[in-house]
Structures are given as structure tokens and as C-alpha cells.
Amino acid sequence: MKFGLEELAKRHLVGTSGENYVIYGPALDLLALKHYADLDHAISLGKFIAKGKESDVYEVLSATSELYALKFFRLGRTSFRDVRRKRASGQSETNTWIKSNYNAARHEFAALARLIDVTTNVPRAVDTDRHTVLLQELPGVRLSNRPELEDPVTVLRSIVETVRDAYVLAKMINGDLSEYNILTDGVRVWLIDWPQWVPPTHPNAKELLQHDVETVLKFFSRAYGVEADLGATMKDVGSAAEDS
Numbered sequence: 001m002k003f004g005l006e007e008l009a010k011r012h013l014v015g016t017s018g019e020n021y022v023i024y025g026p027a028l029d030l031l032a033l034k035h036y037a038d039l040d041h042a043i044s045l046g047k048f049i050a051k052g053k054e055s056d057v058y059e060v061l062s063a064t065s066e067l068y069a070l071k072f073f074r075l076g077r078t079s080f081r082d083v084r085r086k087r088a089s090g091q092s093e094t095n096t097w098i099k100s101n102y103n104a105a106r107h108e109f110a111a112l113a114r115l116i117d118v119t120t121n122v123p124r125a126v127d128t129d130r131h132t133v134l135l136q137e138l139p140g141v142r143l144s145n146r147p148e149l150e151d152p153v154t155v156l157r158s159i160v161e162t163v164r165d166a167y168v169l170a171k172m173i174n175g176d177l178s179e180y181n182i183l184t185d186g187v188r189v190w191l192i193d194w195p196q197w198v199p200p201t202h203p204n205a206k207e208l209l210q211h212d213v214e215t216v217l218k219f220f221s222r223a224y225g226v227e228a229d230l231g232a233t234m235k236d237v238g239s240a241a242e243d244s
């Protein structure tokens, strides 16, 4: 046992903390990759798709020739503040780091599984393991790149409809929606990045929903000159109907 751990330590996959061994991030990456490889979800690793604030996303190829996007959560990469804030007392930093990332992956997988029943404008979640989620790889680019859109008004309408379906049918508010979390191929759109979603019963639900909608409307005005009224759009999304 000790010999095995020493070998892993030499490869910087585990380290020591006092008398204990602690596992390092790359070892978890390898274990997750082995999980997907064992299931034939991944037979080879493809290009590096993107580095998010809180994740790394890689393309993987499955045994059935499907391309997936594998998202590795990296909460706490830039700052341990959030992770610390959420730490239950008595837990070590490593435990906290692992738990936060495992929870984010589980939460995002559950969110996407629920959303796919009400809309096709989210990635299909294939599987989750440890701090990762395996997603259908979407075509297209982030809306923040301001790609040419065939019809910006229709694209905006699809986004608003997706926000409404998530809210009214799945009872979910993204809470972090922006041009950075929307992918498009110029015609279709996909809303990504759901680990922080909240239900309509959340104390700040209305503010978060309005913030999501307002962020998108402001972007469409700035980038595509499409103007839409916030009040009317919120009504379309369904929140005004509830108030009346």
C-alpha cells in the first residue's frame, strides 16, 4: 500500500499532508477519464475546447464515433474564497475542494437531465463522474463572439422561449445567463452552464430571472441593434402572469 502511494507521489498524483496522503487534481482527472473509457464513452481525447472561469472543457471521441464535450470543474482554481465560504467546519482544504467540484458536476448533470425534457436548446448530458460532466458537443460559438446571425430577432425569441420553458415547465432559473453562456450556429441556440440554477421558490428568484433576461436583451441591443422591452419580455417568460 505504502509503496503504491509512494509511486503515485513520485508522479505528483498524491502528496502528503502531515501523516495523511492527499489526492491531487490530476489524479481525479485520470480516474474520471478511466470511468468514461471503461464505458466506451471515451476512446480518445480530442482538442481543448475552452477554458472557462471554473472549468476546462475537452472534446472526446466515443466508441460509437460521437463527439462529446467533457467538462472538468475547477472551482477554486482562481480563488479559494468561494470554496472556503462554503466549507463546513472541520473539513480540510482538499476535502472541501473535492466536495465543491463533485457537487457542481452532480448539480449540473441533474439540471441538464431535467431541462432536456422541456427543451432541446440545452446540451444533452450523457454521464457524470467525480468532478466532471460528459455532454453532447454542440456546434457553434459563444454569442459573445458576436457571430453573424441569420435573423437576430428570431434568435432572441428562441432564447426567451428557452428561458420561459426552463422557468415555467422545469421550474428552473439559470441565474448566470449571458452572451458567454449561450452557444449558436447562427440559427439555433443552446443555453449552457447550469450548475448555479435556482428554483422559483428561491428568495431572489425574480431578481435573478430578470437579470438573466435583461443581460440578454442588453446584449442584443448592443451587438445586433435589436430592441425589446424588458417588461413585455418578462411577461412572455411567465413571471408577470404569476404576479397578476
Ligand SMILES: Nc1ncnc2c1ncn2[C@@H]1O[C@H](COP(=O)(O)OP(=O)(O)OP(=O)(O)O)[C@@H](O)[C@H]1O
Residues within 6 Å of the ligand: 049, 050, 051, 052, 053, 054, 055, 056, 057, 069, 071, 123, 135, 136, 137, 138, 139, 142, 180, 181, 192, 193, 194
Ligand atoms: N456542450 C458543449 N459543447 C461545446 N462547447 C462547450 C460545451 N459546453 C461548454 N463548452 C465550451 O466551454 C466553455 C465553458 O463552459 P461553461 O460555460 O459551461 O463553463 P464555465 O467554467 O462555467 O465558464 P465561465 O465561468 O467562463 O462561464 C463554453 O463557453 C463553451 O465555449
Ligand SMILES: [Mg+2]
Residues within 6 Å of the ligand: 052, 180, 181, 193
Ligand atoms: Mg460559462
